[in-house]
Amino acid sequence: MSEWLIGLDAVLSPNAITMIVLGVGLGMVCGALPGLTATMAVALLLPVTFTLEPLPGMMLLIGVYGGTLYAGSIPAILLRAPGTPSAAATVIDGYPMTQQGRAGRALLISLLASVVGGLTGTVLLALFAPQLAGVALTFGPPEYFMVAVLALAVIASISTGRLSKGLISGFLGVAIGLVGMDPIEGFPRFTFGTTELSAGIPFIAVLIGLFGISEALTQIAGNRRSRNRERPPVGRFSLGRGWLRRLGPATGGSSLMGFFIGLLPGTGGDVASYFAYNETRRWSRRGGFGKGEPAGVASAESANNASTSGAMAPTLVLGIPGDSVTAILIGAITVHGLQPGPQLFEGSPDLVYGTMLGLVLMNLALLPVGLLGIRVWPKLTSAPTTMLWPTVILLSLVGAFALRLNLADVATALAAGALGFVLTRGGYPLAPMVIGLILGPMAESNLRLSLIISGGSLDWLARPIPLAVMGVIVAAIVVTKFSTRRAMAASTAGTHDVQS
Amino acid sequence: MTAERRADLGTAATTLILAAAVAATALTFPAGNQEGDPGAALLPLLVAAVLAVLGTARVLVPYLLRSTPTAPEGGGDQEEEPGPVLPVLGMLAVGAVSIWAMSWVGFVLGAALLLVGGALLSGERRWWRIALLSAVAPTVVYTLFMWAFELRLPTGPLEAMLL
Numbered sequence: 001m002s003e004w005l006i007g008l009d010a011v012l013s014p015n016a017i018t019m020i021v022l023g024v025g026l027g028m029v030c031g032a033l034p035g036l037t038a039t040m041a042v043a044l045l046l047p048v049t050f051t052l053e054p055l056p057g058m059m060l061l062i063g064v065y066g067g068t069l070y071a072g073s074i075p076a077i078l079l080r081a082p083g084t085p086s087a088a089a090t091v092i093d094g095y096p097m098t099q100q101g102r103a104g105r106a107l108l109i110s111l112l113a114s115v116v117g118g119l120t121g122t123v124l125l126a127l128f129a130p131q132l133a134g135v136a137l138t139f140g141p142p143e144y145f146m147v148a149v150l151a152l153a154v155i156a157s158i159s160t161g162r163l164s165k166g167l168i169s170g171f172l173g174v175a176i177g178l179v180g181m182d183p184i185e186g187f188p189r190f191t192f193g194t195t196e197l198s199a200g201i202p203f204i205a206v207l208i209g210l211f212g213i214s215e216a217l218t219q220i221a222g223n224r225r226s227r228n229r230e231r232p233p234v235g236r237f238s239l240g241r242g243w244l245r246r247l248g249p250a251t252g253g254s255s256l257m258g259f260f261i262g263l264l265p266g267t268g269g270d271v272a273s274y275f276a277y278n279e280t281r282r283w284s285r286r287g288g289f290g291k292g293e294p295a296g297v298a299s300a301e302s303a304n305n306a307s308t309s310g311a312m313a314p315t316l317v318l319g320i321p322g323d324s325v326t327a328i329l330i331g332a333i334t335v336h337g338l339q340p341g342p343q344l345f346e347g348s349p350d351l352v353y354g355t356m357l358g359l360v361l362m363n364l365a366l367l368p369v370g371l372l373g374i375r376v377w378p379k380l381t382s383a384p385t386t387m388l389w390p391t392v393i394l395l396s397l398v399g400a401f402a403l404r405l406n407l408a409d410v411a412t413a414l415a416a417g418a419l420g421f422v423l424t425r426g427g428y429p430l431a432p433m434v435i436g437l438i439l440g441p442m443a444e445s446n447l448r449l450s451l452i453i454s455g456g457s458l459d460w461l462a463r464p465i466p467l468a469v470m471g472v473i474v475a476a477i478v479v480t481k482f483s484t485r486r487a488m489a490a491s492t493a494g495t496h497d498v499q500s
Numbered sequence: 501m502t503a504e505r506r507a508d509l510g511t512a513a514t515t516l517i518l519a520a521a522v523a524a525t526a527l528t529f530p531a532g533n534q535e536g537d538p539g540a541a542l543l544p545l546l547v548a549a550v551l552a553v554l555g556t557a558r559v560l561v562p563y564l565l566r567s568t569p570t571a572p573e574g575g576g577d578q579e580e581e582p583g584p585v586l587p588v589l590g591m592l593a594v595g596a597v598s599i600w601a602m603s604w605v606g607f608v609l610g611a612a613l614l615l616v617g618g619a620l621l622s623g624e625r626r627w628w629r630i631a632l633l634s635a636v637a638p639t640v641v642y643t644l645f646m647w648a649f650e651l652r653l654p655t656g657p658l659e660a661m662l663l
Contacts, residue, residue, distance in 0.1 A: 051649045165508075168515055168554045175522060175547050182540035185533060189540055190525060213595075220591055220622050221583035387633045390618025393595065394611050398641060402651050407603055414595050421588060426507035444543040448532070456536030 003130075003345070007353025010055050011361060019056045020358060023063020024365045025373075030064065031071025031087075032377040033388065038068035038086070038269075039324045043211040044395050046204065046328055047402035054336045055354045059362070061332055062355065065325050066362045069269055069305055070114040070370060074377045077106045077297070086269025086304045089277045093289060093296030100292050109243075109294050110301045111370040113251050117302030118363035120255035121262070121309030126356050132317045136342035141453065142460040144318075145446035146469035148439045151320050153473050165428045172423075173436025174443075176201055183445035184452075196408060203437060204331045205400040205412040210430050211324065212396035213417025216389040218424055243294075250280045250295040251302045258303030262310020262322055264479070269304040269323075276303030309359055315340060316352055321438060324431040330438060335403070393417075508558060515555035523548035587621040594618065606656020611638035 010016065023045075030041035041064050049057030072087035077094035090110065097106040139147070152170060179190045180200030191197040254276035261272040280299035281289040289296050311322025312329075319340035321327035333340050338348060345352050400413035420430055450460050460466060526544035594617030602610030612634040619630045642659065645651040653659075 047651075048649065051651065164554050164557050168511070168551065168558070171547055171550050171554070172515070172518075174543070175518065175551065178522070178544050178547065182529075184537060185540060187529060187540040189529065189544065190522075217588045217591060220618070221585065221588045384624075384629075386622040386624035387615075387619055387629060389622055390591075390615045391633070391637055393591070393618060394614055394637065394641065397595070397599065397614075398645065398653065401653065402645070402649070405652060407599055407654070410599050411596070414592065414599065418592055422507055423511060425503060426511045427504050428508075428511060440543065440547075448537055448542065451536045451538065452532075452534050454536060 003349040003353045004357070006349045007355075007357050010350035010354040011059070011357045013056075015053070015056045016059045016354070016358065017361065019052070019059040020063045020361050021365050021369065023060040023065075024067040024362060024369045025063075027064040027067020027069075028071040028369060028373060028377055031068035032074045033385075036068070036388075036392075037211070037215065038065055038072070039211040039328065040215050040392070041065075041068045042325050042328045043208050044392065044399060046208065046332055047399035049332050050335060050402055054333065054338060054348070054351050055358070057332055057336075058329065058351065058355050059358045061329055062358055063362050063365065065308060065329075066114075066118060066305065066359075066366060067369070069308060070111060070301070070366055071377060073110040073114070073297075073301055073304075074107065077103055077110065086273055086307075087300075088270060089273040089300035089304075090297055092277065092300070093291070093293045094300075096290070096292035097294070097297065102292065105294065106297050107374055109247065109297050111366070111374065113247070113254075113298040113301040114305040114370075115363050115367050116251050117255040117258055117305035118308065118366065119360065120252070120302070121259040121306035122356065122359040122363060124256075124259045124306075125309040125313055125359065129313050129317055129352075129356065130345060132313065133342040133345040136317050137346075139342070139465065141446040141449035142463060143465045143469065145443055145450055146466045146473075147318055147320065148443035148446065150469055150473045151314070151435065151439055152443070165426075166432050169423060169428045169430065170432035170436035173433035173438075174440030176206065176433075177437045177440035183441055184448050202400075202403060202409050202412055204335065204403050205409040206416045206437065207328055207331055207434060208396050208399045209413035209416025209418075210420040210434065211328070212399070213393055213413060214420025214424060214430070216392040216396070217417055217421040219385065219389050221421075221425075247295055247298045250284070250299045253283075254280055254299040254303040255306040258306030259310040261303070262307030263313050264310075264322075269307045272307035272310070273300040273304040276300065305363070312355070312359070316344065316355065317342060319438075319442070321435055324434055327431075327434045327438060512555045512558035515551050516559070519548040519551035519555060522551070590621045591618060594621070602654040602656075604656070606659045607642050607653040608638040608658045609656060610654065611641065 026045065027038070027041060030036040031038070042061050045060060045064055049060060052060070069086055072082055073090045073094060076082040076087040076090040078098055080091050080095040082088045082091055094106045094110065097103060177200070179197055181187065181198055182189055188198050254273075257276040257279060258269075258272040261275055262269075277296060277300045280295060284293075284295060286293055286295065307323075308325075311326045314320040314322050315326040315329060319330065321330055330340050333344075333351070338344060338351065396413060396417070397410050400409045401407065403409055423430060423433070451457075454460050461470075522544050526541040526548065529539060529541040529544070531541075532539035594614055598610045598614035598617075601613060615634040615637055616630055619633060624630055642653055645653055
């Protein structure tokens with residue numbers, strides 16, 4: 001209990017609260033602009049946190065994360081152009097509501113469902129994370145190695161339809177992580193005799209390049225300028241009659257599904273929202289899904305925001321990113337000399353418990369900030385992008401420079417941006433690469449330590465926890481395959497519904 | 501052949517070259533000094549092997565199956581053919597020149613060069629918008645980072661006047 005009080009004391013500081021509100025506001029602006037994803041927004045603001053204390057820095061990034069995820073639904077509902085990938089499922093019923101002149105209602109449902117989903121996920125995170133951290137404290141190198149393998153296996157399994165591309169991306173990330181000193185004996189690998197590379201390729205510069213610059217390059221290539229589309233009237237910002245009975249079950253159930261899907265490493269709001277949408281449609285007695293059913297919007301949005309808390313669980317407990325945004329959050333923590341994992345629960349309770357309480361505040365802040373701007377955010381969807389993307393590239397380069405005040409890091413970010421552009425164009429997902437970059441060194445050092453401790457034997461694989469993790473690997477792959485297939489089925493069905 | 505397939509093939513071929521280079525370099529690494537430690541070459545060799553298998557699969561499988569993929573994989577959410585590469589190459593070149601220039605002329609002028617080039621490559625043709633962007637954005641970013649975040653960006657003659 002005392003840890004929660006320490007966290008509460010830390011998060012109620014004016015500095016932390018200001019950062020939450022600022023983050024939510026900035027996130028909403030970013031999410032409302034089509035093409036500016038949550039990952040890109042968090043990557044762009046990461047350098048700002050270098051000069052802040054760890055908790056206010058985390059609050060800023062978490063605020064941006066939550067704000068962007070909610071606001072991604074605004075262009076999804078109004079333009080059928082999801083602001084973030086995780087808002088894609090919102091299009092299925094949100095856009096038909098706009099066509100029927102009920103955009104105001106869809107926007108309000110999206111906001112409320114996001115808040116409920118986010119709060120539900122945070123409560124579950126607060127219930128589970130400290131217990132899981134207690135278990136994780138008993139982990140040794142064999143257990144950590146198996147958990148890293150688990151995460152890599154799940155990442156591969158979620159890449160349905162492009163398994164080999166997901167794996168190539170993940171192992172390219174591991175390959176990038178090989179540069180520098182080997183973690184056990186300090187032997188320089190792939191440094192080509194340079195001292196700059198002996199510390200490895202700067203992780204944050206790569207992150208900024210992959211998620212900031214590459215997306216901007218993709219948008220410049222696509223030259224996606226805002227089009228002057230005829231928009232139906234937005235309509236009233238009200239929920240309509242019997243809204244609690246109509247939307248409550250879908251929102252509650254989808255929030256739970258979103259949290260548990262978010263727990264799986266490598267999944268994100270997009271898989272969670274499609275999965276929850278499909279299950280809601282399957283179990284619902286209403287037949288209007290795909291034609292403007294409000295429960296569809298509520299389901300997708302609540303699952304989307306609940307998944308953020310799910311993704312935070314492996315990040316805080318094990319130091320394994322739940323998705324690409326939490327990979328950046330790990331960067332924000334390590335830049336302050338802290339290492340995410342179970343030790344952080346005892347060593348920095350203000351940061352860990354403050355972060356969980358900060359998620360509650362962030363979700364509460366979504367409501368007033370979202371309501372205040374609900375008539376303003378839709379106007380951002382028609383902002384000119386010809387000046388936006390060069391500015392994004394400039395901010396990305398400044399961010400890479402801010403890390404060590406070194407122009408070589410800026411060049412690294414630009415190179416990572418070019419790599420990300422080529423990979424995206426070839427249909428390779430980028431999230432596995434970042435997760436591979438984090439997990440590669442973790443897997444290697446723990447595998448080699450396990451072998452050294454056992455004198456080269458593989459007996460440790462038969463210990464209870466590694467055996468259990470192997471079972472979890474199989475179960476996770478099955479569950480992830482199942483949920484991703486369902487999500488993709490919903491995606492295809494939804495696309496057809498909207499088109500028809 | 502679609503743009504995605506071309507990029508896919510290019511990536512797969514590069515993966516194969518990378519795998520060969522990683523394996524060749526890793527074979528020169530020393531064995532571990534401690535009992536049971538396979539040494540620094542373990543992970544690089546493993547990564548090289550996996551990348552080689554996957555890269556080969558991506559290059560060969562479509563031909564072995566005698567079906568060149570024409571539609572995007574992974575859910576079909578990329579219906580549109582991606583845009584031309586030339587503006588991106590131009591943007592990368594402008595970015596590289598700007599980074600190089602920043603160490604000589606300072607952040608504001610280097611950033612202005614990046615924004616002018618970027619806006620033109622993005623399709624912006626209204627000169628007043630480009631002028632406004634390239635004048636305001638670098639100055640605001642420089643001032644913000646210098647004063648609010650106490651971060652020293654590359655300094656040149658213009659920054660010396662601002663300071």
